[in-house]
Amino acid sequence: MAQRTEPAGLKLRLAAAQRLKAVLAGEHFAPLGPTELADGRDRALANRLITTALRRQGQINAMLADLLEKGMPAKSGTFEAVLRLSLAQLVFLPDLGAHSALFLAVEAIKRDPKARHLSGLMNAVLRRAQANSARYGLMDEALLLPQTLALGWTAAYGPEAVLRFAEALVDGAPLDLTLRDEDADLVTALGGERLLADTVRLESRDRPVEALPGYDDGRWWVQDAASALPARLLGLPAGSAVLDLCAAPGGKTAQLIKAGYKVTALDSDGSRLERLNANMARLGYAPRVVEADAATFDPATPFDGVLLDAPCSATGTFRRHPEVLWSRSAGDIAGRVRLQRALLANAYRCLVPNGTLIYCVCSLEAAEGEDQVAWALDALPGLTLSPVKSAELPGLDGAVTPKGFVRTHPAITPGEGNAGMDGFFVARFRRTG
Numbered sequence: 001m002a003q004r005t006e007p008a009g010l011k012l013r014l015a016a017a018q019r020l021k022a023v024l025a026g027e028h029f030a031p032l033g034p035t036e037l038a039d040g041r042d043r044a045l046a047n048r049l050i051t052t053a054l055r056r057q058g059q060i061n062a063m064l065a066d067l068l069e070k071g072m073p074a075k076s077g078t079f080e081a082v083l084r085l086s087l088a089q090l091v092f093l094p095d096l097g098a099h100s101a102l103f104l105a106v107e108a109i110k111r112d113p114k115a116r117h118l119s120g121l122m123n124a125v126l127r128r129a130q131a132n133s134a135r136y137g138l139m140d141e142a143l144l145l146p147q148t149l150a151l152g153w154t155a156a157y158g159p160e161a162v163l164r165f166a167e168a169l170v171d172g173a174p175l176d177l178t179l180r181d182e183d184a185d186l187v188t189a190l191g192g193e194r195l196l197a198d199t200v201r202l203e204s205r206d207r208p209v210e211a212l213p214g215y216d217d218g219r220w221w222v223q224d225a226a227s228a229l230p231a232r233l234l235g236l237p238a239g240s241a242v243l244d245l246c247a248a249p250g251g252k253t254a255q256l257i258k259a260g261y262k263v264t265a266l267d268s269d270g271s272r273l274e275r276l277n278a279n280m281a282r283l284g285y286a287p288r289v290v291e292a293d294a295a296t297f298d299p300a301t302p303f304d305g306v307l308l309d310a311p312c313s314a315t316g317t318f319r320r321h322p323e324v325l326w327s328r329s330a331g332d333i334a335g336r337v338r339l340q341r342a343l344l345a346n347a348y349r350c351l352v353p354n355g356t357l358i359y360c361v362c363s364l365e366a367a368e369g370e371d372q373v374a375w376a377l378d379a380l381p382g383l384t385l386s387p388v389k390s391a392e393l394p395g396l397d398g399a400v401t402p403k404g405f406v407r408t409h410p411a412i413t414p415g416e417g418n419a420g421m422d423g424f425f426v427a428r429f430r431r432t433g
């Protein structure tokens with residue numbers, strides 16, 4: 001019997017729909033890799049569809065409200081994910097053609113027993129979307145960011161900055177690397193620009209990270225320019241004992257080792273520590289690694305310095321993880337705030353008198369940043385603020401606040417670059433008591 005051939009492009013759409021469905025259900029976004037889609041071009045196209053659907057989620061929500069009079073059908077398998085991918089293609093990726101968006105969407109849900117009864121609806125909705133695509137393409141940019149977050153950010157960072165956040169959400173982030181050793185030839189081979197200290201920025205990426213020069217011999221690691229700031233602010237003499245609480249996958253651990261500290265890297269997540277171990281092996285670094293709860297860890301000997309890169313809402317990473325914008329509730333943030341306080345209290349207990357504590361989060365929310373400093377100064381009387389001075393971070397105008405915190409976000413452009421950086425908050429404390 002002759003085998004029915006699969007329409008071209010269907011496989012990648014099915015893989016993209018499964019990944020988007022998982023992210024809409026709350027999973028962290030990770031691009032499809034070679035095990036999920038072996039063909040590099042298919043993979044690139046599938047990832048482009050998913051990231052466009054995620055970056056434009058706010059605008060696509062508005063289109064769905066316009067197109068689905070009865071709302072999203074319940075328990076309908078991949079229907080919603082396939083529909084969102086097709087709307088992303090129709091409206092924002094016109095170079096991919098409208099025909100495949102419609103045809104492959106219907107074919108994709110015909111293969112899903114939970115969605116196949118909706119193929120007529122899919123067809124009708126996408127035809128209506130196609131007729132309206134010019135109007136949808138001009139949708140208000142204000143829809144890109146969830147309203148509650150945008151209101152809070154406007155109050156904190158100003159309306160101009162929030163407009164830039166929306167642009168950064170659509171544009172995505174450049175790739176920033178931290179160099180293990182000074183090497184001007186490597187920077188040239190990477191096609192990168194020096195940014196701040198040992199950060200190199202690659203504005204365009206035509207290859208997977210693993211295929212870039214110097215990856216195999218561990219000559220750099222991936223780290224956003226903002227994420228590289230906290231470890232630089234410890235300022236202790238080489239040889240000091242430093243505890244990296246919440247260390248995995250190890251970007252800051254690597255910086256601390258590079259700075260010459262004796263590093264203990266702690267995390268409570270064994271699988272993330274496996275990634276840290278693999279990263280350290282690639283870089284040729286060998287920290288002491290501890291799997292433990294940072295809220296209760298009780299070291300035999302206290303540390304000269306502690307870096308606490310606390311788990312947080314991660315709203316500052318929305319350029320690479322647009323899903324964080326839509327998956328974080330006020331309740332999630334309150335839970336993180338409680339955990340951060342428990343971790344801060346124990347970080348303080350792990351320090352020698354006169355030791356230095358760096359607290360940082362990749363969040364744009366004051367509740368996880370500035371407000372936590374106020375709490376710590378009140379609840380942990382042996383802790384005083386050690387304000388960061390602008391001169392400590394040359395090339396980063398506007399990131400050091402009047403109180404001596406570091407506050408970065410996608411509208412702050414480091415060095416000569418024209419793209420911004422992740423949202424990060426950093427405070428430095430000294431233990432006096």
Ligand SMILES: C[S@@+](CC[C@H](N)C(=O)[O-])C[C@H]1O[C@@H](n2cnc3c(N)ncnc32)[C@H](O)[C@@H]1O
Nearest residue numbers: 246247248249250251252267268269293294309
């Ligand atoms: C923001 S990430 C750390 C990133 C890391 N510092 C880096 O630069 O690569 C937060 C980490 O906190 C860890 N974590 C969460 N709760 C923890 C706890 N109670 N004790 C220790 N680690 C925890 C998570 O497993 C996660 O690896």
